[in-house]
Amino acid sequence: MTPAAALLYLLALAADPAPQVVDGDTIKTAPQGRMRLASIDAPESRGRAHCLSEALLAARAKARLAQLLPGARIEFTGRRDGWNRPLIHLRLADGHTAGEVLVSEGLARAWDGARRDWCH
Template sequence: MHDGDTIRSCDGERIRIANIDAPEMRGSPKCRDRRRRGWCDYALATRSRDALARFLEEGRVTLRRQGEDRYGRTLATLAVNGRDAGQYLVDRRLARPWR
């Protein structure tokens, strides 16, 4: 797991959760480049990542692919036992909605 909106599947596929934006982890290029400032709250990024990891362990994960982003990651929504992972993080203020 990279951060609160990007994971790697068991077979190595990089997956970007399509419906949220989570804070960037320390060392992210978005945080190093002052012209392209991302959401760089490292403490919140760690909490978001850890909350997503715990949520994904709660049951069966389903993935709904929606194409790829500009970095070659699979864009998808994730759900655990029918509960949307992105909405789970947004409801806890660990991510914000993204379209």
């Protein structure tokens, strides 16, 4: 991100300081649009779940990310996913990332490049 783009992003973020949680591994901000948490995979939601257990886990992951988001610092990795969304880390006050917390609580998996079934 260029210094000018970073400044525009910060100004826009100041105008709309509340990022929104889309699902367990995606947030949305006014200046940037949708951004994907790097290094994790959360269950699918919004009608894309393959079974009830995945849908329920997706709802829990989304709710937990919403708890972690306030006060988290967005760190851009400089990479993008297959849908051209910026890959980010949400750095928490304790130094951990939101992704690390979601994985440790069983609400997401470490991303290893392969899609895995969430249905049991």
